[in-house]
Amino acid sequence: MDDIRMPSPQxxxxxxxxxxYTPRQPVxxxxxxxxxxxxxxxxxxxxxxxxxxxxxxxxxxxxxxxPAPRPYEESYSHYTSPAPAPAAQPKQRRNPLRVLPVKxxxxxxxxxxxxxxxxxxxxxxxxxxxxxxxxxxKKASFxxxxxxxxxxxxxxxxxxxxxxxxxxxxxxxxxxxxxVLHEQAAHGPLDISSLTAARKxxxxxxxxxxxxxxxxxAAKILAGSTLISAxxxxxxSQDELAxxxxxxxxxx
Numbered sequence: 001m002d003d004i005r006m007p008s009p010q011x012x013x014x015x016x017x018x019x020x021y022t023p024r025q026p027v028x029x030x031x032x033x034x035x036x037x038x039x040x041x042x043x044x045x046x047x048x049x050x051x052x053x054x055x056x057x058x059x060x061x062x063x064x065x066x067p068a069p070r071p072y073e074e075s076y077s078h079y080t081s082p083a084p085a086p087a088a089q090p091k092q093r094r095n096p097l098r099v100l101p102v103k104x105x106x107x108x109x110x111x112x113x114x115x116x117x118x119x120x121x122x123x124x125x126x127x128x129x130x131x132x133x134x135x136x137x138k139k140a141s142f143x144x145x146x147x148x149x150x151x152x153x154x155x156x157x158x159x160x161x162x163x164x165x166x167x168x169x170x171x172x173x174x175x176x177x178x179x180v181l182h183e184q185a186a187h188g189p190l191d192i193s194s195l196t197a198a199r200k201x202x203x204x205x206x207x208x209x210x211x212x213x214x215x216x217x218a219a220k221i222l223a224g225s226t227l228i229s230a231x232x233x234x235x236x237s238q239d240e241l242a243x244x245x246x247x248x249x250x251x252x
Contacts, residue, residue: 131161136170137251139163142185143226145205147172147247154179154244172244177234179244186227192220205248210238217241223248 133156137144140163150156153174160180161170167184192198195211195218202208205223212218213231217238221228228248232241 130158131163132158133170133251136161136163136168140168140183141166142183143224144168144251145183145223145226145228145248146251147244148249148251149247151244151247175234177236177240178232179236179241180231180233182229182231184227186222186225190220190222190227194218195220201242203242203246203248205245208242208245210242219245221245221248 131139133146137146147154151172151174154172154177155174157171157173157178162168167182169180169182172179172181190207190209192209192211194213195209196213198209198211200208201210201219203221203223205221205228208219208221210217210219217232217236219230219241221230228245230241230245
């Protein structure tokens with residue numbers, strides 16, 4: 001009979017077969033087991049374990065497969081951009097207040113010379129003769145008109161006059177201003193198709209129209225049986241041309 005007062009790691013029963021001594025496994029987890037809920041509607045009972053529940057290790061993000069390089073990317077992967085071009089030096093700006101007046105002045109002078117030359121070439125006599133005013137009146141086969149008195153400042157140009165094919169040419173000059181008169185026998189009404197911006201003006205000789213020809217003042221007068229055409233070169237205004245033509249009278 002065993003002595004129950006003495007501690008014994010294992011009680012033996014001699015009536016049973018000896019199974020050998022099997023030591024107990026040491027207890028390492030002191031947490032109480034958490035009962036599994038039988039129904040999903042019931043919340044699990046609170047756990048009073050001494051240690052927090054173990055957390056699952058975070059899973060690594062799946063690697064994104066990179067696309068294979070394209071053929072043209074591989075073939076031009078060695079290309080390097082060219083070196084930047086050197087910055088252009090800023091150009092020195094000219095003062096427009098000093099350049100523009102000179103430029104426009106030269107252009108205006110050239111245009112004025114061309115216009116004056118063109119006007120004179122259109123109206124100059126075909127041949128100069130050096131006739132006087134009285135000689136022109138004798139050679140004309142029609143009533144010859146001449147300014148009487150001569151307008152202030154104007155003179156008769158002795159070298160620029162002619163009689164050709166029954167027509168008479170002569171010129172009046174005042175410095176850089178020139179008025180060329182062409183007289184011939186009239187055949188029909190007054191034709192002003194060669195004049196632009198034409199308008200009538202008062203003339204003692206007869207029906208008169210003044211306008212522009214080649215950009216310069218010009219006029220035509222139907223004085224009875226004589227057709228008078230007047231052109232100008234230089235700074236002659238329409239009013240000045242009209243005053244000169246209003247002095248035309250039949251020369252005897």
